Amino acid sequence: MARKTATSSDRAAPLDDDTAGSKSARTRQRLLDSAATVLARRGYAGTRLQDIAEEAHIQAPAIYYYYPSREDLIEEVMVAGASAMRAHMEKTQAELPADAHPAARIEAGVESHLRLELEISDYAKAITRNANQLPEHMTERVMAEVQAYYEIWRGLIDDLAAAHQLRADVNPSVARMLVLGALNWTAEWWHPERGPIEEVIATTKSMVLYALRP
Template sequence: MNPPVTSTVKPLPSGRKSEATQERLLFAAAEVLSRKGVSETRLTDIAEVAGVRAPAVYYYFASRYDLISEVMSVGQTRLREHVAAVLDSVPPETTPMERICAAVAAHLEVELELSHFATAVTRNTGQLPDGVRDRLREDSHAYSSLWRDLMDEAFAAGEIRADIDLRTARKLVIGALNWAPEWWRASEGSLADLVATTQSLVRHGLSPVAAST
């Protein structure tokens, strides 16, 4: 049984060097988790990538799962904030369906290119102990609410078929986006092609009539 998580990060040691080391450990943990997953990630792996001795990790984090919990929290926040920022930047006249497509692109971009943190979240949520999942639930609900609002707006505008269950559609779309890091490789196709294909599937799958683009 995995140990409970009671606190994520120890009080930050003073000094810029300590802050930089803690940040380096977080980035290293995100990179290792995005490649190996929770079950295969060891503190020695993280320490090696961060360029520190393994025992030094405990100077900044109380346990392996405290470090993992912090990576997941940062990853979920960056994912949600990136998608929200993209949506805030689109022109006011953008249709609800095009806003959904913008969110699709933003999600894929941040998890596949911009952040090991986001990839670590999408690849490892199912492997987390209950204590870590409890800590992440609030931010997860916030992201789900963002997508709920997007789909509700599109439905109200007549851009989503009336026979579709919106809750199921939302979970299927987010689930498909989250699964992309498990199989997508840049060597097999461009991110632009992946985004365009995903947007087309979402648009045509949700729209009441065949979309023209």
């Protein structure tokens, strides 16, 4: 998903014909994109509807035409973010040769995660920064998508173990959560001024594989 969509504003009023429906869909998408941007920048607690409205170039009360509440809008962003991470990872893995070594697949997974959350998608950054801050009533749909992404990583580490390339003293489940925690945390500290993203990716690949392999 791209970070930005068109910034022209539309009125939030009932729309009946096909053209109006298209405008309504574009406005809804712009609200989602804007909410993702604000969440990625300010976090769950710091995200206000007014901030989202300003980012989307619409009046704040108009948001209620599209989403019943702030929580409903944020939940949609979180579900979209987790879904985007899963889809991006699946695409990355599918593009590798069928006989790719498990270590190469883990390297590709590291790059897929970091590029998506740091460079490509505010949705991905929003989910990695805020998934643990959501109130309980918002987590069911979000965590279903997050767990689907985690299952991909479970498979990657299990494949490494099956190839006898996982250290004997490493618990696969613990290793998976530590790797994902480190990948998610980069969204909290990395900025282009700290160095190119390629250096972050290369260093992370090296450290992850060094920690996992004998």
